[in-house]
Amino acid sequence: MKLIINAAGICATGPTQVVISFLHECIAYKNNEYHVFLSKTVSKEINQSNYPPNFIFYEILWHPMHDGILHSFLSRRLLKNLAIKIKPDVVFSVFGPSYWIPECPHLQGYAQPHYVYPDSPFFQHLTLYKRIKWAFIRYIHIKAFKKCGKYFVCETSDISNRVSVLFDIPNSYVFTVTNTCSSVYYDRSNHRDILLPEKQSNEFRLLSLCSYMSHKNLKIINSLVPVLKNTLPDLKILFLLTIDEDNYNQSFTLEAKKSIINLGRVSVGKCPQLYSECDALFLPTLLECFSANYPEAMIMRKPILTSDLPFAKAVCGDAALYFDPLNPEDIAIKIAMIINDKLLRKDLIKKGENKVKEFDSPSTRAIKYLNICEEIAIR
Secondary structure, three states: OEEEEEEOOOOOHHHHHHHHHHHHHHOOOOOOEEEEEEOHHHHHHOOHHHOOOOEEEEEOOOOOOOOOHHHHHHHHHHHHHHHHHHOOOEEEEOOOOOOOOOOOOEEEEOOOHHHOOOOOHHHOOOOHHHHHHHHHHHHHHHHHHHHHOOEEEEOOHHHHHHHHHHHOOOHHHEEEOOOOOOHHHOOHHHOOOOOOOOOOOOEEEEEEOOOOOHHHOOOHHHHHHHHHHHHOOOOEEEEEEOOOHHHHHHHOOHHHHOOEEEOOOOOHHHHHHHHHOOOEEEEOOOOOOOOOHHHHHHHOOOOEEEEOOHHHHHHHOOOOEEEOOOOHHHHHHHHHHHHHOHHHHHHHHHHHHHHHHHOOOHHHHHHHHHHHHHHHHOO
16 A cells, blocks of 8 residues: 655644654554655654655645745645655545645544534633634634545544534544554653653652643643642642743743743653653643543553543543642642542552553554555545
């Protein structure tokens, strides 16, 4: 099979990890010919020399939609012309929308929770202007998804069912392959090179391993820090963030910054080590399809503190301690529970180790992706 793997529009941390993991697993399937379109973000994480000759890489300098009218137009034209020249059996856009239309069967990964969870608390606190903005973005994205291809792959069966309704397409056009953690989490040789300062005896570290996006709800830390100081006055609670410097400087108060270590973007290979130097996963997100942070924390034996919302419970089940993501007092209580109750921590870690076995492994996920591509190629 001649396959285009399209990652030209990927810039966020989670999707980047999925792409890298998938490419790594594809090495085992030598009969395929892989043409890989890389965004600048993904390209930085790829050592092309590690791949065999049946991988051909193309570095795409501009996002097909978000790098200005001219550059985005040129990017879309380049992608389309490359596909015409390559003549693939299938195009797999690991996460869509692709914003360009291949002439062959096209599989798009769906990871836009905003449109399938319209009752999320994320929308309840938006200004009228932002509501209108999101309505416009929704219109553009849905139109792009439907125009660019008719096959979709989602990360949970609940999302697949909702996508079928959202796009008004048959269930047979929507596939489910669970997300998982990257293969680097299974290779303990990646756990090296200390990333953080030496830990103090009264310190507890909460890791939020994600890019800065409004639905991640990281700004709740501003309200949470003073509450924690009252709730746990003898402890130093540190929040470990991996967001860009501009958003860090603009989004957090001076008081909150005293309790934050922001590392900026961390390469995929270093993420297991970062987990090992922290005490728990802290994910106050308001919207997800499937966050890879959950299985990452489970396999790294870290307890999970996250939002009491349907998407989180669908993934974590009883392997997480849930809080109201908009209530700093409730979050502080749950953080105190995790810190003070060692048996609770051990129980959540054990449940996480069992839960992670239910998800596809990186190799199984890759096989399922490739099987879907082969199936739609002959439909």
